[in-house]
Amino acid sequence: MYAQMIKTARPGIKSREEMTDQEREFQDKIDNDIKIEPRDWMPEDYRKTLIRQIGQHAHSEVVGQLPEGNWITRAPTLERKAILLAKVQDEAGHGLYLYSAAETLGVTRDDLVERLHEGRMKYSSIFNYPTLNWADIGAVGWLVDGAAIINQVALQRTSYGPYSRAMVRICKEESFHARQGYHAIMKMAFGTPAQKKMAQDALNRLWFPSLMMFGPSDKDSVHSEQSMAWKIKVKTNDELRQQFVDQTVPQIEYLGLDLPDPGITWNEEREHYDFTDPDWNEFFDVLKGNGPCNTDRMRDRKAAWDDGQWVRDGLLAHARKKAAARVAAE
């Protein structure tokens, strides 16, 4: 989910008449739920769209280490520190796994990272929000991983084989993170008044940014239609967002926290919760680089990459020496 506003080459979709034979055959496979594999023919725009989507997802896992890492050294117990370390380690692993899936489409990890650092690729808007108190760590697991799961469970059915398989594996771990996050915030919500205040503060701040994770409303998502036809996207942004709200509101009530949006009410007729739309101007600001943490996040990631150049060079030089020595010995 960490993929938002993924562009296809053009808005709308081609009609069957407009398609070449190859394209028609490709679309038939998708319509019959036959997975597309790396060696199969695919339209160039399908490939590019997937690279953008999987790459953005991978970048999100990697940048997502930062807001959670922000609390690792301040975790309040050894157990919480261990749980958080394990989670962040999982997220980095997801990044690795997704980069590998993207590489099956003929792009390298280094190239994707370069595009990120040059601002030509994005990561999920959610990671441009700060983690300000310890309850944020619970809230991130509960809300952010929770929102990610809703999208990623749907994506297990995505048409591209390696991406679909990556999602199956990743979803298992994300569900675990969401449960642990909920447990952490439960401790806070049922804890001292100060802890409850932290939990409420975290929920209030992260609620709308979590809703934004699903991307703008379908009527404003010009690229959704093609992605849906290709089953790169499986459900609409609004469907997923509604599902998230419906599953989360009862959890907020169970925690005894105030609802973060006075517009949340049960709609008898729709049998869904109504809720206030997030501020899409804020969302577009964040995408443009004006979120509260965009600059710091990218500065951190670039510094990590640049400061690590000598390490990568050193290890590579050593590997070459060893390979040369092996050849000489043969």
Added chain:
Amino acid sequence: MAEVDNTALLQFLLRTGDNTLILGHRVSEWCGHAPILEEDIALANTALDLIGQTQLWLGYAAEVQGMGKSADDLAFLRDVWDFRNVLLVELPNGDFGQTLMRQFLFDAWHSIMLPRLAKGTDERVREIAQKAVKEVSYHVERSADTVVGLGDGTEESHARMQAALDYLYPYVGELFESDEVDAAMVDAGIAPDPASLRDEYDALVGRVMEKATLTVPDGSFAHKGGRTGRMHTEHLGHLVSSMQWLQRAYPGSEW
């Protein structure tokens, strides 16, 4: 075998558990900032193992202390002067090379010490050491490989690794200090005399540094004061103040 004196056993457990606590904390500071994604994963994994070991060592220490405290109380509610880790592990991370050099210098000692503890007379110490030894044999393999790769890499990586070794080496000697606590552990058959491990350590470090084309500094000067609590570095106070902040600011809460 002499019956072990609880005061000595407690000191021994604090030394062991504080080493893993403080080093685990230091390593965890890297989160999201490593030179390559694989290293982010490896560093988090190392930190996680060390914190896991800490839970066991300090958990046992709290029991031996017999004052109804928990491992968390010991980690989060002692002040700097009560910490018993060696100075080596509280030193700042520096660059990636310094972090990995420190890791190797510690792992090498840890990998020699733990198998001894795993065969000692105290059942609990034995169990914890047996679990930790598997993790640590992997840590030392990894940190040694990285030290070799970077030492014998480019001119720059070589120079940085040599600088890291020069900076850290004077902190190695403290790992092999012996005092009355160690003597009590030896008498009870729980742990070996640290000084007796030095030859094996020097041989291991020597082999790795040779492959890494790095020069082990001469001179036997050793900074010490951590494992006795006599005098820590200035760095530990800052580490402890962020580590303990929530527990101190909101006492008596459950997390």
